[in-house]
Amino acid sequence: MAGNGNAWPKTDAILLTNLATMGVDWSIIARAIGKTVGQCKAKWERVKYYDAPQPEIIYTERRCLACGSSFQSEWIGNRVCKTCKTSW
Ligand SMILES: [Zn+2]
Helix, strand or coil: CCCCCCCCCHHHHHHHHHHHHHCCCHHHHHHHHCCCHHHHHHHHHHHHHHCCCCCCCCCEEEECCCCCCEEEECCCCCCCCHHHHHHC
16 A cells, blocks of 8 residues: 555445544534545545445346346346346
8 A cells, every 4th residue: 555645444444434424524524534624525535435324225237137128237146137027
């Protein structure tokens, strides 16, 4: 790991996620973590998509293993479209 000044220990990233999710003021978050408001906001823009405790379901187009048509799958293990599921 590169040890530059912008490094975010996992614990700080978790703290940021918790505080930002609760809607705590950015100036308070920045003081709690010991970074600037700008650094905290920039980090949050990244972690909220990848490290958030309860990530949103992101639908991805996948090909159905049964009929071969593409459909919106909410996770990688879902490989059969709704039409085929209900017909089984
Ligand atoms: Zn299908």
